[in-house]
Amino acid sequence: MxxxxxxxxxxxxxxxxxxxxxxxxxxxxxxxxxxxxxxxxxxxxxxxxxxxxxxxxxxxCDVALGISQERDSYASADKVRQSFRQADQGWLTSGGDAAERMGATLDQRRTFYCSPSEQTTGWCTGARPGGFGAGDSDAAPWLLNRDYGAEEVMTAADYLDVVAPLPTVKPNPSTAEEEATLVMARRQGAIMSGARASLVGVIVGGMGGDSRQGASP
Known part of the structure; x- marks a missing residue:
């Protein structure tokens, strides 16, 4: 047991x-x-x-630097976008002369954006080239190279004023006719601002170090 x-x-x-x-x-x-x-x-x-x-x-060790540069690029692009927006709003609100802007653009073309072929014809007499040739009508400087800085952005801004200019806006109308003209100008400017905003999105999109694109101007 x-x-x-x-x-x-x-x-x-x-x-x-x-x-x-x-x-x-x-x-x-x-x-x-x-x-x-x-x-x-x-x-x-x-x-x-x-x-x-x-x-x-x-x-x-370059990771922190890369992140910092990315943030700086994003902040710069945001500032550029705000600058374009404020400039358009100021034009439509305070007024602007499209003919005067066109004249200034033409003067830039003959002095700053004079292409080599135009220089040989003598059309740009007294030219002082300092930027991209024909950059005010050629999107290649900022559309082909998608990793750029301030110079390309300024060139793109001049290109924007040539291909999508804002209309003449005269504020403070004194007659009914001028009032109607102001309304039509602001309406046209609002439509043009939409097109300009799309181009601005393309412009600032190249400030972040994107890879080179195969687009054509």
């Missing part, structure tokens, strides 16, 4: 020990799986942020 009781007690003890070991093994497996998954995520995140395919290569 005593021998049988000892065997029964030993079996019960072994069963509880096996159960405990089973729970422990399961917990260890879960912990191991969590740690392995966490490590895998860390490696994947590090590879995504610092890997060669992102363009940083092995220069991991």
């Amino acid at each position: 005593l021998s049988g009781m000892k065997v029964s007690g030993a079996q019960s003890s072994a069963t509880s020990l096996q159960t405990t070991n089973g729970h422990k093994a399961a917990a260890e497996a879960v912990a191991s799986a969590l740690v392995s998954q966490d490590n895998a995520l860390r490696v994947a995140r590090a590879q995504h942020q610092y890997g060669f395919d992102t363009g940083t290569g092995y220069a991991a």
